[in-house]
Each structure stands twice: as structure tokens, then as C-alpha cells.
Amino acid sequence: MAGVGEPALLLPAGATPHSYSLRPSDARKLARADLVIRVGPALESFLAKPLANIAHRARVVTLMRDVHLSLIPHSGHDDQESDPHIWLDPENARRIVRHVTAVLARADPDNGSRYTANSKKLLARIDRLDGFISTTLKPVRRMPYIVFHDGYQYFERRYGLNHVAAITLSPERTPGARRLQQIRGIIRANGARCVFTEPxxxxxxxxxxxxxxNTRIATLDPLGDGIRPGPDAWFKMMRGLAASLRACLAGG
Incomplete structure (x- = not known):
């Protein structure tokens, strides 16, 4: 939206959508919104009621439903829902950019050419990032590691990575002693080089x-904690994931 306006961000840096509650200031933003873009109810469950209240007048784009994405089943979930961490695959990001560009151009045709020009620049940046990450992670493909929760499938599929277990299937669930013993066995059996936490x-x-x-601990941040919101945030977050994986798995 550069040159036209600035979108309002509901989820602040450092917050997790799994447990977030809307603040009064968030409710005011929604009350004024003509367009709301969300990933989907599986991720932003806190938006269910507020969006129902404004659905009669505001356009709501649900990315997991409205965009033709390459989805992955959510591991460990019995309801067959798809993994909502869709932004971790640059190909999904490209499809989202194209869809949102079309939505904005229809809603605001006077600025349609601006949205299209911005989209072309953004897609070129995504292409460059995708190539950079692929090159960065090539030396550590297939090296075994453990993640805090199973939220990296899109990133791992894209770049050929090999997490062998997740400490917990959902951030809201604390694993029991039996599960932790299983993870220790997986670390030993696979020679897992790293266990990744989240900030x-x-x-x-x-x-x-x-x-x-003989296993290192490092941090992966799929939400961009501490990164200033803005047009560079997603790129910094993705580069950060690649850098953390490369550094820990390669032993650097």
C-alpha cells in the first residue's frame, strides 16, 4: 500500500495469535475497517466474534480459504485442518500478494495502477529472498534437528529441511514426562544437532x-518478535530463520 495508505496491524510484536485477546484499541481499528485480512480461524481464533460483528459492512479476506495456496495438513491435529503457518513458504507469499493486490484494486480502482506497481516490486523482492535462503540453507539440508512446535512445515518443505520431532504439537500444550522421554530418545537415535526454542x-x-x-540450543522466530512492523518485517523474519538454522546446524 506504499503511496496510498498504511494498514493497521492488530497483533503486536511479541504476541502469539494462539493466546491473544483484542485490546480496546484493536476493537476501534476493526470498527473503522473497510477491509480485514487474516490467515484463518485456526490461527486467529480471537477474531471470530469481532469479525462476525462487522461482516455486514467490511470485506474480510481469509487467506487460507480465499487464496489458492499450497497447504499442508496440520501434524498431530485430529480435525484434518491445514497448517496455518502459510507465510513461511515464499510461493504462498507470492500467491497472497497477487490476491491481495487484486482485492485492493477492486476496492480502490483509482489507485489500481499503484497497487499493481507495488506488487511487481514486492514479487521481485520475494524472488530474490527465495534464492538467498535456498543458497544459505543448502549446506544443512537433511541435517536432523528438533523444533519447539510443529510450525515450520512450509519452510522445511520449501528448502528441504529435516526436523525429526517437535517438543509440543501445540504451543498451548505442555508436554508430559513421557513425551519428553520420547524426544530424548529421538535426539539420541537421530543425532539431532540442535533443539530450537521460540522467543x-x-x-x-x-x-x-x-x-x-551433544546438542546445541538456538532460537527460531516464525512471528518476527522484536522486528519493527513494516514492509521489511517479513523479509527480516525469513532471513532470521535461515540464519539461525544455518548457524546452529553448521556449528557456526
């Missing part, structure tokens, strides 16, 4: 799992 959650479990093992 929104305590690293205590990772430290317990790696005690006495």
Missing part, C-alpha cells in the same frame, strides 16, 4: 532435553 516461550524444556547431550 515467545520459555527455553526450559529445551535445556532439560539437551542436558548431557
Amino acid at each position: 515467545q516461550f520459555s527455553p526450559t524444556l529445551a535445556h532439560a532435553l539437551t542436558r548431557g547431550a
Whole structure:
């Protein structure tokens, strides 16, 4: 939307959509919105009621439903829903850009040429990023590692990565002693080089799992915690994922 306006962001940096509650200021933003873009109810469950209240007058774009994305089943979930972490695959990002560009141009035809020009620049940036990440991660493809929760499938599929287990299937669930013992066995059996935590959650479990093992601990951030919101945020977050994986798995 550069040169036209600036979108309002509902989820602040450092927050997780799994447990977020709307603030009064968020409700005011929604009350004024003509267009709301969300990933889907599986991720932003906190938006269900507020969006129902404005659906009669505001356009709501649900990316997982409205965009033809390459979706992956959500591991460990019994309801057959798709993994909502769709933004971690640059090909999905390209499809989202094209769809949102079309939505904006229809809603605001006077600025349609501006949206199209912005889209072309953004798609070119995504192409460059995709190539950079592919080159960065090529030396560590297939190296085994453990993640905090199973939220990286899109990134892993895109770049040929090999996580062998997740500490928890959902951030809201604390794994029990039996699950932790299973993870320790997986670390030993696979020679997992790293256990990755996330900045929104305590690293205590990772430290317990790696005690006495030759396994490093590092951080992956799929939400861009600490990154200033704006047009560069997604690119910085994606580069950060690649850098963390490369550094830990390669031992650098």
C-alpha cells in the first residue's frame, strides 16, 4: 500500500495469535475497517466474534480459504485442518500478494495502477529472498534437528529441511514426562544437532532435553518478535530463520 495508505496491524510484536485477546484499541481499528485480512480461524481464533460483528459492512479476506495456496495438513491435529503457518513458504507469499493486490484494486480502482506497481516490486523482492535462503540453507539440508512446535512445515518443505520431532504439537500444550522421554530418545537415535526454542516461550524444556547431550540450543522466530512492523518485517523474519538454522546446524 506504499503511496496510498498504511494498514493497521492488530497483533503486536511479541504476541502469539494462539493466546491473544483484542485490546480496546484493536476493537476501534476493526470498527473503522473497510477491509480485514487474516490467515484463518485456526490461527486467529480471537477474531471470530469481532469479525462476525462487522461482516455486514467490511470485506474480510481469509487467506487460507480465499487464496489458492499450497497447504499442508496440520501434524498431530485430529480435525484434518491445514497448517496455518502459510507465510513461511515464499510461493504462498507470492500467491497472497497477487490476491491481495487484486482485492485492493477492486476496492480502490483509482489507485489500481499503484497497487499493481507495488506488487511487481514486492514479487521481485520475494524472488530474490527465495534464492538467498535456498543458497544459505543448502549446506544443512537433511541435517536432523528438533523444533519447539510443529510450525515450520512450509519452510522445511520449501528448502528441504529435516526436523525429526517437535517438543509440543501445540504451543498451548505442555508436554508430559513421557513425551519428553520420547524426544530424548529421538535426539539420541537421530543425532539431532540442535533443539530450537521460540522467543515467545520459555527455553526450559529445551535445556532439560539437551542436558548431557551433544546438542546445541538456538532460537527460531516464525512471528518476527522484536522486528519493527513494516514492509521489511517479513523479509527480516525469513532471513532470521535461515540464519539461525544455518548457524546452529553448521556449528557456526
